Amino acid sequence: MMMKFKNWDIQISKNYPKTWILGLHIYLPLLAFLYLLFYGLGWAYYTADMPGFHEIEDYSFGITQFSILPMFVIAILFSIRQVKFNSLRVHHQVPYKYPYRYFFAFFTVFLLITSIPIAVNFGLLHKLGGQIDEVKFIKDLPVLNKGYTHFYQSNFSSQIYDKDVPFKISVDEEGYETQTSRYIIVGTYRMDERIDSLIISRSYVHYAVSGSYIGDTSLRSYAKSGWDTIHLNDVLVQIEDFKKVAPFYEGDLDNPSIVGLEIIKTHYMHNAANGNLEERDQENFDLIKNNSRFKEVVDCYASIITKNGPLNTTKGSFWLYYITFPLSLSLLLFTICSVKITDFGWSLLVSALTGMILMLINGLFAISTNYGEEVQLVLNLFLVTFIIVLFLFMIISKKVKSTISKAFTISFQMFFFFLVFSYFGIFDALHDCPYMGIDRSELCKNYEYFESSNYYLFAYSLCVVLVLIGIGVFNGVYTRKYIHPKN
Incomplete structure (x- = not known):
């Protein structure tokens, strides 16, 4: 097997030398094997009974930790190979003569390498998703939330504001007056004055619900805690629906044959008996055989459907922003492979000093002034702009030594990704009306050019485009000024 691979490796090096340098014939099969391995570990999770979601999170976390070591090893080996065959042979056409081809090759490999730990979550999602009926759950959840409060309750009294209750003023030993608000204590499961409706403080099986959460259902109206008044006929319908679902x-109920009116009566009497007791002496009203297990199963269903916790890494929105990580790694490796190691070392020194000065200025400003965060954002905007102007001057100026100019050119290429994103981040923070406070909302509302999601999508897309343009500009400038200078 090893001899066959060695012969194959030699053939590729002769016929496709640039592909051989990248080592795709080595890393792509290896990455495919690791993806299948960790996906299989996710799929192999034992789910005879629907597990608690915390158990799924623990399992995912454990496998992810196990996958980090091979991820780091492969990333390091791939980077060493590229530096060995590119940076040490920088004048032999690779990669600066083919910037985009090699950049996208680096990006593809780094994307695959850094996402190895996520493969287990895809396996978990497909295994668990195949065991639940999403359409049925979306239909059942409103029924469960509406009926749950009739079968389980833990709080039996509450304070409510009443304008008919007079203010009370009490005076302590030191003569300070305290004014008591107009509150009265009421039961959380009681009849109204007409005795044909229930006034209840709702309890829910699953709280993490919003209008756009799962489907266009009545989940929205039952996602809010608070009081509700329900006619007895509707209560009986809610009870029967809950018993079915x-x-x-x-x-399951302790007594499946119990009827609706008996449940209402039992609950009402339990509430009345416990409402005046201290909280530590109250006993929960619970007709469900294993309430904690019931809630655990419902929470697990909801978390799988909405891809919460570790399953969040399987969402398209996660990947949209996650790829900035391999993008930045690709840019760094691409820069290393486009220049000599000694030149890259000097550029790292420039980058480190620049970052240190930025943090020092921010720290001194924070401890020596009482200005708010808005002023600090403006300061950072000025500093980022100043860095760009300074670096461009050091790159363009003919009075600067070639060695120094080269270090600033390389450093600017590495900083460019960060600088572009910094501009959009600061701009967004400066024009965030809720961040600025209610008093400023009218003044800054016209600057809200995009909704939050649209803004970040636009900013992200533009940053990626600018970085790609920057790669071409960098290669053109670096080649013309330092590889083949024209006097």
């Missing part, structure tokens, strides 16, 4: 999610 809950067992599917392991929400």
Whole structure:
């Protein structure tokens, strides 16, 4: 097997030398094997009974930790190979004569390498997703949330504001007056004055719900805590619907044959008996055989459908922004492979000194002034602009020594990604109305050019485009000034 691979390696080096330098014939099969391995570990998770979501998180975290070592090893070996065959042979056409081809090759490999730990989450999602009925759950969750409060409750009294209750003023030993608000204590499961409706403080099986959460259902109206008044006929319907749906999610009742009116009566009497007791002496009203397991199953269903926790890494929105990480690694490796190691070392010194000065100025400003964060953002905007102007001057000026100019050119290429994103981040923070406070909302609302999601998508896309343009500009400038200078 090794002899066959060695012969294959020699053939590729002769026929496709540039591809051989990248080592794609080595790393792509290796990465494919690791992806299948960790995906399989996710798929192999034992789910005879629907697990608690915290168990899924623990399993994912453990496998992810195990996958970090091979990820680092492959990333280091790939980087060493590129530096060995590119940076040490920088004048032999690779890679600066083919900037985009090699940059995208680096990006593809780094994207695959850095996403190895995420493969397990795809395996988990496909395994768990195949065991649940998403359409049924979206339909059942409003029923469960509406009916749950009739079967379980832990708080039996609450304060509510009442304008008919007079203010009370008490005086302490030192003569200070305290004014008591107009609150009265009421039961959280009681009849109204007409005795045909229930006034309840709702409890929910699953709280993390919003209008856009899962489908266009009535989830929105039952996502908010608070009081609700329900006619007795509607209460009976909610109870019967809950009894039909809950067992599917392991929400079996202690007494499945109990009827709706008996549940209402039992709950009402339990509330009345516990409402005046101290909280430590109160006993929860619970008709569900294993309430904690029931809620655990429902939470697990919801978390799988909405891809919470570790499953968040399987969302398209996560990958849209995650690729900035391999993009920055690719830019760094591309820069190393485009210049001599000694020149790259000097550029690192320039980058380190620049970052240190930025942090020092920010730190001194923060401890020596009482200005708010808005002023500090303006300061950072000025500093970023100043850095760009300074670096461009050091690159363009003919009075600067070639060695120094080269270090600033390389450093600017590495900084460019950060500088572009910094501009958009500072701009966004300066024009965020809620961040500026209610009093400023009218003044800054016209600067909200995009909704939050649209803004970041636009900023991200533009930054990526600018970075790609910067790669071409860097290669043109570096080649013309330092590889083949024209006097």
